[in-house]
Amino acid sequence: MSTILISGLVMGLGATIAMDIWALALNRILGIGLPNWGNVGRWVAHLRHGTVFHDNISDAAPVPRETTIGWIFHYVVGLIYGAILALIMGSAWLAAPTFFAAWIFAIITIAGGWCLLHPGMGLGWFLSKTPTPWKNRGMGLLAHTAFGLGLWGTALVLA
Template identity: 40%
Template structure:
């Protein structure tokens, strides 16, 4: 298979799989421990305001709602998951998908925490690394856990893909 085609196809499969693992983890936390995860409508609201030239908010929760913000947020969530899988494959190569190892997957998973800490949370008005939230350390810990689960998901999705490929 063409390397570029592999890169795209593997990114889609691994990224969707890893994001799905992350979402299953969030459902388990909510159902059994009543721990909420990020409401992706907030992400959709943030993205929806881009067309007005608004990229950061004093408090995204008080910003005007956007039509279809839930759908926009969920789509963005999965596209971001695919993009980070793409990054993993760019760094370690598509050959990694044939013989996945845990280190690269968990490394990318943990490194993806940079996005919420330094881009999304400040843009939402929550401060760098959730510093303006009621319990910043808890928010940081939950973000790290969720992104570690995403990293595990990258590995699991790649393992399943490698079984199909062999």
């Protein structure tokens, strides 16, 4: 069990790094903006006051080190997702990981953003309050595909 859990945490780390490399590549090649981890950190910090949903997270009071909080949250969530996948799939899958299982799981994990984080920051359910919701949803699916590739690729290295 502990080997599976450690493998999952390493997979989550590798997958989160893959997602960040994807975002950086899009930024450098196409000029697409990088994720604003400061806003995520602000949202996380306001949770301790019982505020889950904001009309616009930019209007919420800034908190010290919000960007650091956002980055830490991003990586903790990635580690947790990796551990969950490893625990669900078990040692047989870890010995011979398949892309499809990692990809489906990664696509499912976008629900956390679409149904909690984004509405919490004032972006609406499934990014419905953004200027280009379908484009943003598509970009999210691509980012989570990169996450799935990272899960699978890291699992392959560990196998």
